[in-house]
Amino acid sequence: MKSSSKLTGREDLVLVGRVTGAHGIRGGLKIHSYAESMALYQTGEGIMLTLPDGSVRTMTIQWVKPHGRGLLMGLESVNDRNQAENLIGSAFFIDKSRLPVLEEDTYYWFELVGLSVYDTTGFLLGRLDGVIPTGSNDVYVVKGKINGRSRELLIPAIGDVVLNIDLESKTMIVDLPEGLLAEP
Template identity: 35%
Template sequence: MTSATEESLVLVGQVVKTQGIKGQVKVAASGEGAAAFPVGTIVYLKNNRGMKQSLTVESSRPHRQMTILAFREVQRIEEAEELVGCSVYVAPENLPALPADEFYWYQLCGLQVKTEEGTFLGTLEEIMPTGSNDVFVVRKNHQECLIPATDEVVVQVNLKDKTMVIRPLEGLLPENDL
């Protein structure tokens, strides 16, 4: 992987264990990864030592809270064992298209968040999944604000301008607006 390619890749999961004896692995999907493994997709794996490789998805099927993947290049359990612990990435163009009003997490991180009145709240730096809705972590000057990712709060997302406009619920923001 070149560094330019590597910078544009999207984290979609992590290999957590092997499955069977024919080289399959179980992948715990991240926020982006639920449908990121169609047959023929090239995925990029990176371990904690920085070692990288690209593999081609041969088969993909859901299994409980995970996805079981088989790769064309991996045929034995011994090869699959070397993949355990690796982070799994895909190129953004390999992610399924979303409806116009939905976004992938990687698209939202880095957006400048402001209120409808124009008050700058900070930069969306992290997204926390919760049971009912995701929560955006917005930071400014070492302070953070947690914004619920709901239609009631998020008024507009403009990826071109890298902005998000919110309508804060009463009591959501501190008195000094960060």
């Protein structure tokens, strides 16, 4: 995901969604949320937005409700459709401290993206570029150069394959299934 946001370098914030449209005439916003739960979006809570022009604003959530695969949301000072349309494309961030604590050996996707991924021999496979949810288990998208060629590996996020994740050293060790590195 490309972002020129002034907030993306801030370690205390996490990207949780984007404004995808306006809803109604009273300033409602259509939101594509990256969060699994609406619990992050509470009435009265503040969010930081990076607007399409690159400016940053802190706003308070007035209301939120589910809508199809996304959310509808009202923000303070957004009172009509024109104001809502001006926010289309904005990214929203919240303070990481608002995220629920996870169980041991469970990670947020944003913690994993960017990790250097190595096989059991110490060979650098590439960097973790994304996570694909599949229902049964996630799949890690690893991009790198292997044998001089740019490659994208899809690695199942299961215990038999992912042997170690070290957030401090920003590394992941994997035991690849046989044939995963075979030439196409």
